[in-house]
Amino acid sequence: MAAPSNPSRTVFHLDMDAFFVSVEEIFDPSLKGRPVVVGGESHERGVVSAASYEARKFGIHSAMPLRTAYQRCPHATFVPGHPERYREYSGRVFEVLGKFSPKVEMASIDEAYLDMTGTARLLGPPMLAAHKLHEEVKRATGLNCSIGIATSRLVAKIASDQAKRNGILWVQPGVEARYLAPMEVHRIPGVGKVMESNLHSMGIRRIGDLAALEESFLESKFGKWGLALAGKAEGRDAGGWFDAEIADRSDPKSISHEHTFNEDTADPDRLEATLTHLAEKVCRRLREHQLYARTVQLKLRYTDFSTMTRAHTLPAPTQLDMDIVEHSRRLLHANWQRGRTIRLIGVHASGFTAEVGQLDLLDGGRTERWRKALEATDKLRDKFGESAVALGSGMSGRFRERVHENPAALPGKEPAKPI
DNA sequence: TCTGGGGTCCTAGGACCC
């Protein structure tokens, strides 16, 4: 059963307008009013992370290959992403939101949910509170946003999208289903290309068509998802994450890093060096979160884009570079078809616990000593940059030379990629 | 259109145990 809708709940969904582009404009005002593409150089492998509204007029949109974007608008300005800048501005937005509600959840770097239930006495009715919030975000960051107001996350999110750009839209309690009915099914978050074409093939095109169907019918067709879908069609938060209270976010469930080479490679040294670097980044983030992982997963994408993953679960959880590096390498050697060229390699850690494994308590402090050493390394890297410290744990001689001559050979030293 | 990187959630099958 989908959660019943709660007419007394007030949810805001705040979505920054063209976030990455707008932040770039703060740092370089000459970008304003021009077609701007964030994501990398026009000839690079990669996709568009964000496009300015002027660029969108040429048919450029996010997730489009950069080379295609270039073909559509050769005079656009292509800028690499600056994740640190986006994180900083995202943090500023978060601070503002905290003044409006104790229950704030950043759903991604540029959007947030606020539970505004019960704030009327302090901030006034929803529309007024939203105006204050909108102004305060603009004042504190210089950035525009759009706000959707509704009784559920789902409807608030759809409303903020419709409020674009720089607008506010309130869907009043009781009219949710009528508001959604004429919209196409793909507007429901979670309905992508595959689900959409499934629904189309059944003659379901609009959310209203969906709402008219029996829950049990949708369940029989799509299982758990179908059940959730039935609730969503009526504007209720149903299924998985949507059901959770706002600001009830837990620790990450997985941490991964991957890298696509500018040119495909079958060079074992290159692959190993990159893999090592990625594994070290994963471990570093494990330590930041104070998490220990049990499962290590390798990801390879070959030139023909076929992709495989291979996982291994350790007897005890770890956050040590040496462990993750060693096991990801083993996976590489056991599964890579030597000679076959690779375009992407990645490392993924999951199966987290917050404590050291039992086995580690028996190793006479080895783990603890390593943990401290690695934490110190993390701090040095924070201060002096990624290449300041090399533990030498992984790189084979030949590649190491190249790294020192040409830092760009390491993924971390390439132009910063947006999130 | 020659297709990034970082996540979440779901499914399905096999191993293994009782």
Place this chain on the structure above:
DNA sequence: TCTGGGGTCCTAGGACCC
């Protein structure tokens, strides 16, 4: 000796989101 069923863990892959 032709063979049940449930629970849990692990693995691989895929849809989807920003």
